[in-house]
Amino acid sequence: MQATAYTYDAETRSGQVLLDDGTPVPFDTAAFDAGGLLRLRPGQRVRIETEGEGAARKITLVTLQTF
Numbered sequence: 001m002q003a004t005a006y007t008y009d010a011e012t013r014s015g016q017v018l019l020d021d022g023t024p025v026p027f028d029t030a031a032f033d034a035g036g037l038l039r040l041r042p043g044q045r046v047r048i049e050t051e052g053e054g055a056a057r058k059i060t061l062v063t064l065q066t067f
Helices: 029-034
Strands: 003-011 014-019 026-029 045-051 059-063
Touching: 014 029, 026 045, 026 059, 029 059
Parallel strands: none
Antiparallel strands: 003 014, 003 045, 014 026, 045 059
């Protein structure tokens, strides 16, 4: 699934992405580290993997979207 980086805290390596429908979804350090990224800028397109549905949805991986 694709999303747009919305917030990112370099100290905690966590933040939020915006889904294409505008829904913000938080990601934690483990999801960021799973993608192998060093940093992330708001506005970058990212690829995410999730598990769960609705309010229980959790991001398990955040990486850059490549075309």
